Structures are given as structure tokens and as C-alpha cells.
Amino acid sequence: MIQLNDVRKSFEQGEVLKGINTVFNTGKTSLIIGQSGSGKTVLLKCIVGLLDPDGGDILYDGRSLSGMNKSERSILRREMGMLFQGAALFDSMSLLENVMFPLRMFSPMCESDQIKRAKYCLDRVELRNSYDLYPAEVSGGMQKRAAIARAISMNPKYLFCDEPNSGLDPLTSIRIDELITDITKEFKMTTVINTHDMNSVVTMGEKILFIYQGDKAWEGDREELFRSDNEKLNEFVFATKALQKKTATQTL
């Protein structure tokens, strides 16, 4: 479980996060949604510790991130997996080596066990025949799947995804969403996804946090999403023509 208590962050141009309070539960897929520039990437970076919040606290199963020293943070980070917007695979390594990388750095496993584990993770994301390919040789969807395999290689407790579907076609996006949902259940992880893809919101949103101008404007689940009378949320959600149609049909 990840708990956010009054998380604040400012930059030179002003306050980006204005005191966010929420809880992301274990075994659930939680989504942070909002328009571009609303502060959701900054929030995700604060949660994972790439940015230090100016105020408030983030608790990982009761452990305060701001109260941790360097080595404690380093240990916590080994419990995290992250899927970046552009996959962030290491260009100089094959997909297998990419997945093996965290194992090589931190795991006490011998080389053959590391290979076995990396192959298991790649098989899990359906990349059985691509072990020796390099990131430049595979498609965007395959890169994302390899990045998921790398993220889960160390059996993380927490999985973070920054715009997992950006740049992907709708079918590949659905496959990635399904994969993340399945893996979250299978590995009993706390998964937090930063997205503005409404398809993902509708299919995955067990918990949805809507950020508007750096503030928590709404939170709930996907069922509550369509019943909400929050004006800003509705503006954001029903900007998609398909969803306007879907809701109109449901109303009729």
C-alpha cells in the first residue's frame, strides 16, 4: 500500500502539486489521470523518489520515503519496478540482457538462474522468440513488453507505469493493459499508472485519481466515474466522442 499525505511540489513557475492525499492499495491497479500539464508526471516522479516533494510525505507500507537515508532508499527501490513512457530499455543490451540487468546488479542468483528467471519474465510477456534481439530491432509494443518483463524481474512489490500506451495502436494498448492488470494480480503488486488514455481508464481503473491543476479533483473507481457530477472530470472524460456515444446509449 502506498499512502500520500499532503504531497506538495513547486518549481520556479509556481506550485505544481497542491497537497495530494490518497491511498493506492495492494493488488489493485490505480490510475492517475488528468490533462497534460496537470501535474500527474510530477506526482509520479515524487512517488518513485525521482523528485523530492517540498512538503508532505509518501508512505510505502508504513515506511516514510522522506525519512529514509540513501541506503534505505536504495533498498526500497529494489522493491519497485517502473515502466517508462518510452520503455527506456538499454540500447547496448539485448532484450534478455535488459531483463537480466537488475538481477545481475542485485540478485544473489548464479548466472544460469538469472538467465532462467529473465527468460521466464520474457515468456510471461510473450516475447519467447526475441531474447537476442536489441531494442532497436523490435516494435514499440514489444519494447514496452520487454520493459514490463524487466520491471517484474526482481519480483517488485510496487509497479509504476508512466503513459504505458503512448505511441501504441489501440490493439497493442489493450494487450499492454491486460498484461499489467494480470501481472498486478499474479504478483500481488501495488500498481500505479499515469495515463490519459480513456480506454485504459475504463478497462483497468480499480481506483482512479483525477488531478486538475495540481490538485486532487476527484477519486473513485470506473463505475463511479460515469456517475460523477464533477464538472472538470466530466469535461476530461467525455472529451472522447466514443465515450459520449457510449454514455448516451446507456442513458437511453
Added chain:
Amino acid sequence: MNLFYHVGRYSQLMYRTFSFPQRWNMFFKQTWKEIEKLGADSLAITLIISLFIGGIMTMQTQMNTENPLLPSYTTGLVTRDTLLLEFCSSILCLILAGKVGSNIASEIGSMRITEQIDAMDIMGINSANYIILPKIVGFVLFVPFLVVYSMFCGLIGGYCISLFTNLITPSTYIYGIQYWFIPWYVYYSIIKALVFAFVISSVSSYYGYYVEGGALDVGKASTNAVVNSSVLILLFNLLLTKLLLS
């Protein structure tokens, strides 16, 4: 103020870089790769430049020295000392600042903008130590070989001129490059090159590591890395010459 900002940030980065590697076997493997990429891959350019500069220096000295009071072996002596004192350390490193410096800055800069460095940080890896330390160690370790290799190639270049032209006889050239040889000049050249290699690899890493933006900014970082490394090489050259030779 800007200078202090950069010096402070550079010092912080070096503090993070010079810590014990998290996995020694990975560090040695990376260092070996960097020796190959930054050092061994520079052998060809070092050969070409040194060979030609050695030859040209012999020709220029011979053609422009008309004083009958100067002994004929002066050409070999001047060629040798110029190569040992300045070319094989300072000029070679200025050239390598262009090749190696831009390579380091663009590689690390690309890793930064594609979030590969963030990915390492998230995993709990000291990215500065993992990426930068092998580059610095690899290049600093290999530079003495490049310097000695450059000296050898430069002298061979001069010898070729004596062989294939009528400007100077090979025996006079050989006598000249052996005459009044001071071994300290070789050490002096190596010491300078070690410092320059550190400057090139660390300054270029600094500019690459802190890139913000896109591909255009990687290009700018690469240019800044080369320009600033070159200026620092010139400054340290002055300082080290004063310290080691006077």
C-alpha cells in the same frame, strides 16, 4: 555565478561517480568495453595524425633551418622534442577531446533523454558510478599507451621523410632523434596526458549527464563538452608545464 554553479554540480557528480561500484564484476566488464571503445578505437586516428605530423615537422624544420651554424642533426632533435613535449600529449588530447569527448557526451546525453538513466536510478543503481566511472578509468588507463604509440608513430613519420626525400639522410635523422635524449620528457608527456584524459572524460560525462530536452540539446551538450574540455586542456597544459618543467 554560472561558473560556480557548474563547478559545484560537477563536484557533486564526481563525488557520486567515485564511490565503490555496486558490482565489481560489472565494473570490470564495463571498463574493458570502454577501453576498447574510447581507447583502442582511437588507435587508427592517432596513427594517421602522428605519422603525418611527424613527417611534416621533419620537412618544415629541415626546409626552414638555413643557418649553417646549426648541425644537420638538429632536424631530428627538434622533431623528437616537439613530439615528446607538446604534440603527443597536448595536441593529441585536443584532437581526442573532439572524438572521445563528443562520443561520451552524446552517448550519456541520449541515455538521459530516453530515460535510461532514470530507469537505473529507479532500480536503486548509482547511475553516475555505473556509467561514468568505467569511462574515466578506461580512458585514463589507456591514454599512456596512446601517448607512447603516438611518439613512436611520429618519429616513424619523420624517418619516412628522410627515407623518401632528399631533405635529410636517414642516418642524420636517427642520430638527431637519439642526441641528448632526456627520458623525463616521456614521463612528463604521460603525466600531462593522464590529467587531460581525466578532464576529457569527466567534463564530457558531466555535460552528457545533465542534458535536458531532446536531440538538439544532446548536440549542444556534445559541443559544450568538446569546447570546455579543450579550454581546460590548454589551461592545465600551462599549469603542468610550469609545475613539471620549470
